[in-house]
Amino acid sequence: MLMQVRGLSKTFGGLHAVEDVSFDIAEGEITAIIGPNGAGKSTLFNLITGFYRPTAGSVTFKAKDITGHPAHRTAQAGVARTFQTTKLFEHSSIAENVLAGCAAGSRSTLIDAVFRTPRHRREEKASMDKTLELLEFTGILEFKDEIAANVPHEVQKRAAVALALATEPELLLLDEPAAGITEDETARFGQLIRQIVARGVTVGLVEHKMSLIMSLADNILVLDQGRRIAWGTPEEVRSDPRVIEAYLGAGSQGSTSQEDGIQERTPGQGA
Amino acid sequence: MKLTFSIRGVGALLVAAALLFAPLILAEQNYLLRVLITGITYAIAVYGLNIILGFTGQLSLAHGGFFGIGVYTMGLLTTDYDWSFWSALLAAIVLTTVVGFLAGLLALRTREAYFAIFTMALGLIIYMVISRWEDVTHAYSGVLGVKLPEDIGPLDFSEPATYYYLLLVFLAAAAYVTYTLRVSNVGRRLLAIRTSEDLASSIGINVGLNKQLAFTASAGFAGLGGALFASAEGFIGPNSSSIDLTFELLMFLLVGGVATVMGPIVGTLLVLMLFEAFQDFQAYRFILLGPVIIALVIYAPQGLIGRLNQLTFYWKRRRAAAQKTAVGAPEQNSPADPHNEKTEVR
Numbered sequence: 297m298l299m300q301v302r303g304l305s306k307t308f309g310g311l312h313a314v315e316d317v318s319f320d321i322a323e324g325e326i327t328a329i330i331g332p333n334g335a336g337k338s339t340l341f342n343l344i345t346g347f348y349r350p351t352a353g354s355v356t357f358k359a360k361d362i363t364g365h366p367a368h369r370t371a372q373a374g375v376a377r378t379f380q381t382t383k384l385f386e387h388s389s390i391a392e393n394v395l396a397g398c399a400a401g402s403r404s405t406l407i408d409a410v411f412r413t414p415r416h417r418r419e420e421k422a423s424m425d426k427t428l429e430l431l432e433f434t435g436i437l438e439f440k441d442e443i444a445a446n447v448p449h450e451v452q453k454r455a456a457v458a459l460a461l462a463t464e465p466e467l468l469l470l471d472e473p474a475a476g477i478t479e480d481e482t483a484r485f486g487q488l489i490r491q492i493v494a495r496g497v498t499v500g501l502v503e504h505k506m507s508l509i510m511s512l513a514d515n516i517l518v519l520d521q522g523r524r525i526a527w528g529t530p531e532e533v534r535s536d537p538r539v540i541e542a543y544l545g546a547g548s549q550g551s552t553s554q555e556d557g558i559q560e561r562t563p564g565q566g567a
Numbered sequence: 568m569k570l571t572f573s574i575r576g577v578g579a580l581l582v583a584a585a586l587l588f589a590p591l592i593l594a595e596q597n598y599l600l601r602v603l604i605t606g607i608t609y610a611i612a613v614y615g616l617n618i619i620l621g622f623t624g625q626l627s628l629a630h631g632g633f634f635g636i637g638v639y640t641m642g643l644l645t646t647d648y649d650w651s652f653w654s655a656l657l658a659a660i661v662l663t664t665v666v667g668f669l670a671g672l673l674a675l676r677t678r679e680a681y682f683a684i685f686t687m688a689l690g691l692i693i694y695m696v697i698s699r700w701e702d703v704t705h706a707y708s709g710v711l712g713v714k715l716p717e718d719i720g721p722l723d724f725s726e727p728a729t730y731y732y733l734l735l736v737f738l739a740a741a742a743y744v745t746y747t748l749r750v751s752n753v754g755r756r757l758l759a760i761r762t763s764e765d766l767a768s769s770i771g772i773n774v775g776l777n778k779q780l781a782f783t784a785s786a787g788f789a790g791l792g793g794a795l796f797a798s799a800e801g802f803i804g805p806n807s808s809s810i811d812l813t814f815e816l817l818m819f820l821l822v823g824g825v826a827t828v829m830g831p832i833v834g835t836l837l838v839l840m841l842f843e844a845f846q847d848f849q850a851y852r853f854i855l856l857g858p859v860i861i862a863l864v865i866y867a868p869q870g871l872i873g874r875l876n877q878l879t880f881y882w883k884r885r886r887a888a889a890q891k892t893a894v895g896a897p898e899q900n901s902p903a904d905p906h907n908e909k910t911e912v913r
Contacts, residue, residue, distance in 0.1 A: 345769065346768075347765070347768075347769075366768070367765075367768035367769055368767075368768045368771050368772055368773045368774065369771075369773075371768065371769055371770055371771035372771040376769070376770070377769050379765070379766070379769070383763055383765065383766040383769075384766070385758070385759060385762040385763065385766065386762065387762065388758070388762070392755075395755060396755050396756075396758070396759045396770065397770050398752070399751075399752035399753075399755035399756050399759070399772075400756060400759070400767070400770040400771040400772045401771055402752035402756075405753065406744070406747070406748070406751075406753045406780075406784070409747045409748070409750075409751035409752070409753050409754075410743070410744060410747050416751065419752065420751070420752075423752065441884070441887075459770065460769075460770070462770070463770045463771050
């Protein structure tokens with residue numbers, strides 16, 4: 297297992313945002329986290345990426361305990377993430393954004409830079425090559441000199457992925473990658489996610505768009521009110537009565553087919 | 568080696584040439600040369616402020632204080648303790664760097680406005696210590712007879728022009744460090760923190776450590792500027808560590824342009840020259856300068872150099888775009904273009 301999450305909990309005051317959640321992320325697979333609004337998906341993301349400290353439970357990555365590690369150490373260990381509201385260095389160009397991702401993992405110090413040591417020059421060259429390769433990979437090479445705030449939404453989303461990949465992660469966690477983009481763009485984004493997995497990077501994602509999840513995910517974790525209510529393959533989850541209840545509320549199953557039912561109540565659909 | 572024409576490079580060269588030839592042009596005007604000398608010592612401190620405010624985005628209001636520590640380390644060591652200029656200079660840099668490091672450990676636990684308030688308090692404390700600790704600092708009596716650098720071979724630093732060139736060496740070093748920051752991974756990490764601390768830590772940047780290093784280096788430069796200032800002036804008083812100085816340094820940086828290489832020196836000298844030009848108005852000169860600064864903040868919030876950089880960037884982009892359309896016109900109907908099929912059918 298690439299990542300093992302055991303009994304993870306987070307309380308804010310008296311509110312149990314995430315309660316006793318356990319799941320695994322297997323290497324080379326796509327793991328999705330779904331659930332109604334307020335189910336604790338983003339909190340869970342923040343817990344496993346070190347942005348929040350868990351109240352209880354453990355996170356193990358590559359057989360190492362990373363519970364409660366600060367965000368930058370989690371990232372250095374090989375867990376990259378994107379944010380729900382696409383975050384970029386918005387005043388910089390797209391290429392500079394990805395370069396920042398390379399810079400983060402760089403070992404050279406100011407002394408290296410001032411004296412232009414071989415290590416410094418080697419790293420600068422490598423960073424530039426890697427940036428161009430990632431821009432090509434995410435299909436946004438033509439935007440490389442554009443200021444991040446000025447490019448279309450879809451390009452920003454891809455740039456955020458390129459930036460995250462620049463840190464050379466083994467696990468990439470995407471927080472609602474398809475929020476606010478069109479159906480076509482979502483389909484293309486699904487393609488990109490498959491290509492990322494083909495590159496050898498394991499992917500975990502929080503997502504509302506069922507079309508994307510059902511076609512991509514190998515495993516799905518369903519949360520409701522901070523608790524895990526289902527965990528399994530798309531087929532297993534789709535027919536799980538607790539999942540249907542969480543999405544539709546008790547007593548309303550009869551009216552629609554199960555799959556449509558899940559889609560119907562999904563926020564962000566058609567946005 | 569390829570020699571490329573760059574507008575920014577040419578601009579930097581022009582400023583450098585003006586600074587190099589200034590003593591020759593101002594040969595008969597020792598007063599203006601003295602203004603330049605003072606200006607350069609300030610500018611070195613402004614380069615320091617640029618690292619923490621310009622690159623890392625943390626508004627430090629302690630830099631007048633750090634400057635003052637540099638001033639008094641140089642002033643007291645070379646008079647009361649009879650150290651040489653060079654050893655006192657080294658001591659001033661080390662001391663301000665250490666003070667900056669220790670202050671950073673506390674100050675950087677706070678963020679944004681709280682960081683500004685904390686560092687302002689710190690600057691005030693340093694000023695208080697300098698202006699009240701009479702036994703050591705002589706308080707308002709000041710310190711007289713701060714040493715100039717000892718001669719190196721034929722170089723006699725009591726000659727203002729020679730001292731001026733020594734300052735230029737330090738200034739060039741400060742500008743070079745800034746240039747290096749702009750084009751290296753170290754600077755990119757700092758700029759990342761300025762834009763978004765969350766995003767920076769999500770890509771593995773240790774925000775706390777990088778801020779700490781930036782603040783420490785930043786204080787060191789302020790101390791270096793202060794030490795050189797003390798030596799250039801010869802006589803020092805507590806005002807060289809006051810909160811007013813902090814705000815002047817801040818103004819120099821904002822006028823010149825944050826996170827730019829040439830901004831600190833251009834901003835500092837420009838504002839000082841304006842001060843001199845309005846000298847006859849004495850205290851009223853701020854009434855004239857105020858609107859100038861306000862206009863600048865409104866029309867060029869990125870500072871003069873920042874604005875120039877932006878303009879050259881747009882100019883280059885437009886030129887590149889014009890070339891692209893000229894060359895790429897036949898390819899305009901790319902396969903991805905949905906209108907492409909229609910034109911084929913037609």
